[in-house]
Amino acid sequence: DGGITQSPKYLFRKEGQNVTLSCEQNLNHDAMYWYRQDPGQGLRLIYYSQIVNDFQKGDIAEGYSVSREKKESFPLTVTSAQKNPTAFYLCASSFLVSPNQPQHFGDGTRLSIL
Amino acid sequence: ELKVEQNPLFLSMQEGKNYTIYCNYSTTSDRLYWYRQDPGKSLESLFVLLSNGAVKQEGRLMASLDTKARLSTLHITAAVHDLSATYFCAVAYYGGATNKLIFGTGTLLAVQP
Numbered sequence: 001d002g003g004i005t006q007s008p009k010y011l012f013r014k015e016g017q018n019v020t021l022s023c024e025q026n027l028n029h030d031a032m033y034w035y036r037q038d039p040g041q042g043l044r045l046i047y048y049s050q051i052v053n054d055f056q057k058g059d060i061a062e063g064y065s066v067s068r069e070k071k072e073s074f075p076l077t078v079t080s081a082q083k084n085p086t087a088f089y090l091c092a093s094s095f096l097v098s099p100n101q102p103q104h105f106g107d108g109t110r111l112s113i114l
Numbered sequence: 115e116l117k118v119e120q121n122p123l124f125l126s127m128q129e130g131k132n133y134t135i136y137c138n139y140s141t142t143s144d145r146l147y148w149y150r151q152d153p154g155k156s157l158e159s160l161f162v163l164l165s166n167g168a169v170k171q172e173g174r175l176m177a178s179l180d181t182k183a184r185l186s187t188l189h190i191t192a193a194v195h196d197l198s199a200t201y202f203c204a205v206a207y208y209g210g211a212t213n214k215l216i217f218g219t220g221t222l223l224a225v226q227p
Contacts, residue, residue, distance in 0.1 A: 035217075042118075042202060042217035043157075058214075090156065099145045099206065102159040103215065110154075 002027045006091050006106035012114045013078065013085060021076045021109045023091035030096035032074035033103065036060060037088040046089075049074055050096055078111065086112050116141045118205050120218035128226050130192050135221045137186040137203035145206035146186045147215065148177050150199045157202065161188075193225045 004025045013019045025032065031050050035043040045058030049068040063082025068074055074093075078085045088110050092103040117140040127133050137146070145164055149157040161170045163179035163186060170177050174197065176189045186203055200222045204215040 033214075040220075040222075042219045043204075044217075045214065048214065092157075099164055100162055102147050102149075102162050104159070105157040107156045 004091055004093055004104055004106035006089075006109050008109060009107070011109055011111045013111060014114050016080045018077055018079050019111070021078070021089055021091075021111070023074045023076065023106060024072055025074075025091075025093045025104075025106075026072060027093055027104060028071075029093035029104070030071070031094050032068065033092040033094075034058075034064070034066065034074070034076045035090045035092065037090060037108075043090060046076065116143065116205060116207060116216045118203060118216050118218040120201075120203060120221050122221060123219060124222045124224075126224045126226060127190075127193050129194055132192065133190050135188040135190075135201055135223075137188070137205075137218055139184050139186075139205045139216075142181070142184075143205045143207065144181055146179050147204045147206075148186070148188055149202045149204065151202065151220070152199050160201075190223070193223075195225045195227060198223055198225045 007022045033048040034046040037043050044060050046064050047066040049055035055066050055068050065077045088108050090108045091106045094103040095101050119138045121136050148160040150160050151157050161177040166181040168179045174191045179186045200220045202217050202220045204217045207214045
């Protein structure tokens with residue numbers, strides 16, 4: 001079955017440490033997205049990518065970095081510059097020009113500070 | 115800047131009752147999506163609304179879109195406990211090819227027996 005796989009499910013970060021969240025999709029989607037969700041709030045866009053080797057900042061990109069070396073993969077690094085990283089991180093993907101197809105979401109990674 | 119507001123933020127209702135969740139957005143868009151999220155889980159797509167006057171129904175849920183009023187509604191008919199979840203609307207940037215979405219803050223629905 002096609003889908004989006006995020007790993008790990010839970011992640012703990014020590015102060016000053018960078019951590020990387022994995023996102024892989026086998027839906028042949030062109031675009032991939034990273035969102036952050038804080039308790040009781042909606043989703044906010046961190047970064048998105050429409051094509052391999054290209055990506056754009058979303059609304060809250062500071063303290064995060066991404067890469068898109070393969071169509072299937074869009075890892076997110078939470079750097080030490082992100083002072084409040086505790087949140088639920090969701091990866092999504094979609095076809096680039098197909099508005100009748102919604103974004104599909106992975107199961108998320110919950111990041112906490114040690 | 116596109117802003118999306120949902121209300122109510124929290125809704126407690128009894129089984130068998132009807133209610134409506136509202137989603138207002140601030141600038142022109144012709145694409146709106148409704149998602150469901152169970153506690154600690156991912157988002158599940160419910161409806162895709164692509165044109166003015168669009169109406170979609172699935173079971174006890176019905177969604178509609180009025181692009182002129184910049185309003186979408188999610189109507190719940192004869193609620194059952196299984197519908198308890200958080201519901202999000204998400205609006206696409208108008209004319210954008212990337213399908214970037216702005217999400218509302220969500221409506222936490224609790225259906226009481």
